[in-house]
Amino acid sequence: MNNIQKQYVLMLADNALVLGQRMGEWLSHAPEMELDMAAGNFALDMIGQAKLFYELLANEDGEARTADEIAMTRREHEYVNVQLTEQPNLDWGHSSLRHYFFSVFLRLQYQGLENFPDENVRAIAAKAIKEVDYHIRFAQGWVIRLGDGTAESRNYMNAALERLWRFTGAMFTPSSAEQNLIEAGSIRPLSEIKFAWETQIFPVLSEATLELPEDTRMLLGGKQGKHTEHLGHILAELQYMQRSYPGLNW
Amino acid sequence: MAAAANTDRTAQIWEILRSVPDPEIPVVNIVELGMVRAVDNDYVVLTTTYVGCPATDVIFSDVRAALSENGLAHVRIDITHSPAWTTDWIEDAAKEKLLAYGIAPPRAVGANDARPNCPRCGSGHTKLVSQFGSTPCKSHHKCQDCLEPFDAFKCH
Numbered sequence: 001m002n003n004i005q006k007q008y009v010l011m012l013a014d015n016a017l018v019l020g021q022r023m024g025e026w027l028s029h030a031p032e033m034e035l036d037m038a039a040g041n042f043a044l045d046m047i048g049q050a051k052l053f054y055e056l057l058a059n060e061d062g063e064a065r066t067a068d069e070i071a072m073t074r075r076e077h078e079y080v081n082v083q084l085t086e087q088p089n090l091d092w093g094h095s096s097l098r099h100y101f102f103s104v105f106l107r108l109q110y111q112g113l114e115n116f117p118d119e120n121v122r123a124i125a126a127k128a129i130k131e132v133d134y135h136i137r138f139a140q141g142w143v144i145r146l147g148d149g150t151a152e153s154r155n156y157m158n159a160a161l162e163r164l165w166r167f168t169g170a171m172f173t174p175s176s177a178e179q180n181l182i183e184a185g186s187i188r189p190l191s192e193i194k195f196a197w198e199t200q201i202f203p204v205l206s207e208a209t210l211e212l213p214e215d216t217r218m219l220l221g222g223k224q225g226k227h228t229e230h231l232g233h234i235l236a237e238l239q240y241m242q243r244s245y246p247g248l249n250w
Numbered sequence: 251m252a253a254a255a256n257t258d259r260t261a262q263i264w265e266i267l268r269s270v271p272d273p274e275i276p277v278v279n280i281v282e283l284g285m286v287r288a289v290d291n292d293y294v295v296l297t298t299t300y301v302g303c304p305a306t307d308v309i310f311s312d313v314r315a316a317l318s319e320n321g322l323a324h325v326r327i328d329i330t331h332s333p334a335w336t337t338d339w340i341e342d343a344a345k346e347k348l349l350a351y352g353i354a355p356p357r358a359v360g361a362n363d364a365r366p367n368c369p370r371c372g373s374g375h376t377k378l379v380s381q382f383g384s385t386p387c388k389s390h391h392k393c394q395d396c397l398e399p400f401d402a403f404k405c406h
Contacts, residue, residue: 034380034390041382048302052331123332128301130334130406131386138381250307 001060001118007080007177008187009121010070011223012109013053014081017071018231019102020046021238022089031092038138042099045131052124068249072242076232077225080175084167086222086231093146093153094160100139101164101201105171107132108196112188116181140204147208154209161205162213169218172197178223259291263325266316267294273308274385277351280309284339293326297335299406300386337387337406353388354402366402368393376400 001009023046026039054067084102089095110125110132146153172194174182181187205212221227241248267289268281280286280296288295296313298306310327317325337356345355354366367374373395383390388401 034382037380037384037390038382041386044302044304044386045300046302048300052301119332123330123334124301127331127334131300134381134404 001121004177004180005116005118005121005186006057006060007175008181009053009057009118011080011175011177012121013050013057013071014079015085015102015106016046016050016053017238018079018081018234019085019099020044020050021234022085022087023095023099025089026095035092039095042135045128045135049124049128049131053121056118056120056124066247068242068247072239073246076227076235079227079231079235080223080225081231082167082170082222083219083228083231084164084171084222086228086234087164087167088230090160090163091156093142093156094163096139096142096146097157097160098164099135100143100204101168102171103132103135103139104200105193105197107136108188108193112193116186143204143210144208147205147210157208157210161210165213166216166219169216170220170222173218173220173223175223256291260289262320263289263291263294263317263322266320266322267313270309270312270316273305273312275348275351275353277347278340278344280313282341282344282347284335284337284341285309287330292324293328295328295330297330299335301331303386305385335406337403340403348403352400354391354400356403356405359405361405363389363402363405366391368396368398369400370398371396 020043023039024043027036027043030036030039050071051067054071057070058065058067084098087094087098107129110129113122113125116122116125143157147157148154149157172190174190178187178190182189219228264281264286267286268279270280272278272280272283283299285296285299286294287297294313294317296310310329313327314323317323317327336359338359340356348355349369352369354369357363357366364378365374365376368376368391371393373393375394376391377394378389379392379399380390383401387403387406389404390399391402392399
């Protein structure tokens with residue numbers, strides 16, 4: 001892979017790692033046992049995807065750094081995940097909406113890798129799509145159930161939408177690596193992905209009786225290493241073991 | 251002669267791999283689950299079920315141990331992700347074993363898997379409790395007739 005392709009794969013990995021870590025935080029805290037298991041499964045799938053991408057990057061660089069080192073010893077501004085993935089859990093509705101927005105995007109993003117030059121990346125994406133399908137089905141169910149639920153649950157969902165919507169635009173705003181890959185025909189244009197994403201989520205938000213906030217200024221920067229204050233806290237926990245015991249293995 | 255020896259060796263490796271159980275569902279082995287994609291006299295190619303399945307590392311070390319015990323420590327273990335594993339690769343005999351073990355086996359991919367038949371009484375009158383069960387590959391259900399809670403293999 002060339003450097004641009006590697007930068008792109010790093011973004012795929014970071015998104016999956018950070019969202020996986022967030023979902024993992026629900027373990028033993030979710031409102032119901034079944035939700036606890038669902039969140040745990042989400043985390044496993046996401047971290048599993050991240051692991052494969054990091055291993056691929058480690059391998060590409062001749063194992064100069066291990067996958068663990070790439071995943072867990074970089075500094076905050078070196079992470080290129082979108083800010084949506086690092087937003088705190090707050091409540092189940094908020095987490096469901098975050099996961100729904102990102103999973104619908106992720107499926108489209110992975111589907112759009114059919115012409116990616118590296119066959120391993122294509123293979124990982126194709127395999128992961130099947131898992132992401134479950135995530136979408138599950139998260140979508142909760143968005144509708146809570147949005148179109150009681151007055152109380154609807155308030156929570158509207159608050160979640162108000163908080164999260166501003167982070168969605170970054171998914172569709174190409175980084176320079178993405179711009180390059182789009183021009184090379186290696187990934188699907190983000191404008192097309194945005195259109196497909198909106199086509200899928202608008203009817204669901206409408207069924208959930210939720211209304212989009214107006215005049216939202218989209219917050220960008222995650223792909224350039226600019227993050228909200230939440231990522232640092234995630235990294236403090238995530239990196240603790242590798243920082244304290246460098247090279248630690250299971 | 252060499253070709254015949256290779257065939258014997260390959261058959262022996264297949265046999266050894268059939269002795270490696272799935273760590274979470276020990277009633278089935280990794281060959282009948284469709285995780286072994288190719289075998290030659292000096293390498294085997296495995297695939298994973300779900301990318302984050304925690305059983306993966308255990309399966310790899312079990313395969314390594316089984317080969318070593320049979321004097322085949324030199325056999326290389328490769329991993330492939332493409333084509334992606336599907337429950338359609340699970341052998342019919344393994345589906346029978348799953349059923350006897352209390353896990354509703356997967357239907358063909360594309361079939362509606364919301365209401366698997368109860369593995370205990372066979373009733374189709376079941377309900378989904380949780381799309382995510384005790385392992386990544388299973389969902390959790392309850393039989394409305396005999397009231398048995400049970401896991402079902404997700405169509406994947």
